[in-house]
Amino acid sequence: MDTNNTAGPKTLLEAVAYFRDPQVAHDFFVEQRWPNGVTCPTCGSREVRYMAEYHRWICHEKHDRRQFSAKVGSIFEDSPLGFDKWLPAMWLVLNCKNGISSYEIARDLGITQKSAWHMLHRLRLVMQTGSFEKFAGDVEVAETDIGGKARFMHKHKRAAKITGTGGMGKAAVMGLLERTTADKKSRVRVKPIATTKKKLLQTEVRTNVEPGANLYSDALKSYEGLAADYVHQVINHAEAYVNGKIHTNGLENFWSLLKRAIRGTYVNVEPFHLFRYLDEQAFRFNERGDNDGGRFLKAIRSATGKRLMYKDLIAKPA
DSSP: OOGGGSSSOOSHHHHHHHTSSHHHHHHHHHHHHOTTOOOOTTTOOSOEEEETTTTEEEESSOSSOOEEOTTTTBTTTTOOSOHHHHHHHHHHHHHOTTOOOHHHHHHHHTOOHHHHHHHHHHHHHHTOOOOOOOBOSEEEEEEEEESOOGGGSOHHHHHHHOSSSTTTTSEEEEEEEEOOOSSSOOEEEEEEESOOOHHHHHHHHHHHBOTTOEEEEOSOGGGTTGGGTSEEEEOOTTTOSOBTTBOOHHHHHHHHHHHHHIIIIIOOOOGGGHHHHHHHHHHHHHTTTSOHHHHHHHHHTTOBTOOOOHHHHSOOOO
16 A cells, blocks of 8 residues: 555645544544554454444454443553644654653653653554564674763763773664665664674674675674675775775664664663664664655654553563
8 A cells, every 4th residue: 555645635734633532533543543444452342333423343243341442452552642642743753853851852742751751662662563574685783882971971881881982871773774775765774783703793684684795894703604695895984984885884874773763862861772762763764765744754653562551661571
């Protein structure tokens, strides 16, 4: 389906005006979730009746949870906020190149910062786009460190976090970029990693890149040995940053966008939430060829079957 030709708002101003009416916003989501008619999320039956006074449907089949709302089984489930707030927030986070903070969302929508923070993490869940398709052709691989600069930290925080040199106190992130071809724009995959050692990095490369692809990396020792499966070419950044097609500048550009968003918009990102911010930035980068309305529709159609409860969001890993 061509999302560009689907009826709906195309700009932020249109989106704000369009979703201002809670009923219009509700009906828009219902149409996107059930384009062929409402079905019971429990049993799949089409024999349902809408109870307008409760904004709910009731299934004619006999089973538990016969009554359901449009939010059931989606990222919006159990949220007291209406679609007139959810959908403009989704539009903003999908289409703001450098992201948008929970404080901005709270001010714009007239909700608490805590609610806005939970809302944004739910929306980042929508932007997770896991795929089993491997990258092919020309592929760049690189890693970077994410974290605050030591000179900007309070001295007590700096003493606790910085116990060495280089990337100490920072989170390591690995990225793969499949370069632009005649029929598609470049795409990235990024994830936090526990270490930059050989075994982990090479496992990630082999999991995500087709054997025989042209692989470009920097001179990190951990990438040595990949030439057995790939056409592996190395650029030594101590000597040059580009040698013809041999470079990692595509990923360096993505790292720049990512760090600008984290430092300039979010300021402080806890390591155990970092993967959510990576998903957000990767989605916007990979969908940059679409327009604002197209990205919005792709995301809203992915909102079902995903849920993130607040208690799970704040539970730190053991």
